[in-house]
Amino acid sequence: MFQETLEINTRGRGTLDITRAIQEAVARSGTATGLCHVFVQHTSASLILCENADPDVRHDLESWFAREVPDGDPRYRHSLEGPDDMPAHIRSILTNMDLTLPVSNGRCALGAWQGVFLYEHRHGGQRRRVIVTVS
Amino acid sequence: MFQETLEINTRGRGTLDITRAIQEAVARSGTATGLCHVFVQHTSASLILCENADPDVRHDLESWFAREVPDGDPRYRHSLEGPDDMPAHIRSILTNMDLTLPVSNGRCALGAWQGVFLYEHRHGGQRRRVIVTVS
Amino acid sequence: MFQETLEINTRGRGTLDITRAIQEAVARSGTATGLCHVFVQHTSASLILCENADPDVRHDLESWFAREVPDGDPRYRHSLEGPDDMPAHIRSILTNMDLTLPVSNGRCALGAWQGVFLYEHRHGGQRRRVIVTVS
Numbered sequence: 001m002f003q004e005t006l007e008i009n010t011r012g013r014g015t016l017d018i019t020r021a022i023q024e025a026v027a028r029s030g031t032a033t034g035l036c037h038v039f040v041q042h043t044s045a046s047l048i049l050c051e052n053a054d055p056d057v058r059h060d061l062e063s064w065f066a067r068e069v070p071d072g073d074p075r076y077r078h079s080l081e082g083p084d085d086m087p088a089h090i091r092s093i094l095t096n097m098d099l100t101l102p103v104s105n106g107r108c109a110l111g112a113w114q115g116v117f118l119y120e121h122r123h124g125g126q127r128r129r130v131i132v133t134v135s
Numbered sequence: 136m137f138q139e140t141l142e143i144n145t146r147g148r149g150t151l152d153i154t155r156a157i158q159e160a161v162a163r164s165g166t167a168t169g170l171c172h173v174f175v176q177h178t179s180a181s182l183i184l185c186e187n188a189d190p191d192v193r194h195d196l197e198s199w200f201a202r203e204v205p206d207g208d209p210r211y212r213h214s215l216e217g218p219d220d221m222p223a224h225i226r227s228i229l230t231n232m233d234l235t236l237p238v239s240n241g242r243c244a245l246g247a248w249q250g251v252f253l254y255e256h257r258h259g260g261q262r263r264r265v266i267v268t269v270s
Numbered sequence: 271m272f273q274e275t276l277e278i279n280t281r282g283r284g285t286l287d288i289t290r291a292i293q294e295a296v297a298r299s300g301t302a303t304g305l306c307h308v309f310v311q312h313t314s315a316s317l318i319l320c321e322n323a324d325p326d327v328r329h330d331l332e333s334w335f336a337r338e339v340p341d342g343d344p345r346y347r348h349s350l351e352g353p354d355d356m357p358a359h360i361r362s363i364l365t366n367m368d369l370t371l372p373v374s375n376g377r378c379a380l381g382a383w384q385g386v387f388l389y390e391h392r393h394g395g396q397r398r399r400v401i402v403t404v405s
Binding site: 136172203210211215221224231266 | 304320326329330338366369372379380383384405
């Protein structure tokens with residue numbers, strides 16, 4: 001059982017491609033066939049698998065969330081840290097903080113168009129802890 | 136491979152903090168480093184990781200779902216068990232019935248603000264089966 | 271660690287019950303107690319656990335997504351492959367491409383009403399690769 005923690009600085013709301021960092025961790029684990037579990041230790045950032053070729057996909061995804069889980073909704077009671085606080089929690093729950101990938105031939109067996117992205121939901125950049133476990 | 140089933144009584148729609156029950160199962164497993172998989176054997180309750188300090192977060196989350204996946208929507212065909220039947224299925228699919236957590240130092244390595252919650256989506260209290268597997 | 275790839279032809283947008291195929295893979299693995307991880311190697315199809323008895327549930331689920339993540343939304347920039355292209359990515363992210371199930375007594379320990387469905391989000395039928403890993 002291999003486990004390590006990555007520390008990733010985000011640049012505010014949006015997606016960050018962490019596919020390479022995950023593949024490198026899997027390579028260090030020496031596992032040929034198994035599972036790679038990725039976990040973000042926060043409640044206002046999440047992990048998604050997303051189309052990795054056209055940046056417009058992540059743009060449109062962000063637009064959808066901005067519309068469906070709006071910042072500063074007057075119905076939110078929880079707004080201690082600002083108008084993006086509560087939406088960040090809802091977005092994280094809808095997109096998840098855990099992700100499990102199959103490992104084949106020593107690598108995460110992603111489809112050709114699949115990338116692993118850390119999705120920051122706060123407007124300000126944050127330092128995020130991501131735990132990678134390979135079994 | 137450690138596995139056990141927890142039986143949890145819910146008190147109707149809302150979230151129930153099961154973090155302690157999960158941590159206790161992991162302790163019983165004797166696993167130091169690995170993965171903890173949690174699974175609810177139903178289609179109208181789910182498992183979420185959520186901010187664990189301010190109850191307003193779960194209140195606002197519930198408000199969001201009540202608005203976006205409304206009870207008694209006349210467009211639902213499936214309403215055998217009442218107006219909360221179909222929304223409970225949709226909410227469960229959006230928030231998931233499975234959750235996998237990293238285990239480090241004999242405990243689920245949750246972030247400081249992360250709690251594990253069983254999310255009941257039916258209005259009436261139910262007895263829910265939750266399977267915990269630790270590897 | 272057991273791993274195999276299933277190739278599944280979808281018939282366009284909608285859900286396909288793959289519970290039997292998953293249970294058969296678990297049986298071939300010979301695992302009595304453990305975890306079964308299912309993964310779709312695409313970004314416009316996903317995996318859900320859903321009520322397996324009344325087809326109206328999947329009908330109402332599809333109606334919900336058709337309304338909340340509409341095809342041909344003029345706000346989408348990414349529409350290379352047609353009006354169902356971007357919605358398929360958003361739907362897949364909301365419902366997930368990975369699913370982990372507990373294995374007990376040599377079978378996925380599903381609840382009585384839980385089925386595993388491959389959810390095709392494109393209008394045209396596609397050939398989808400699903401990787402099953404049992405540990």
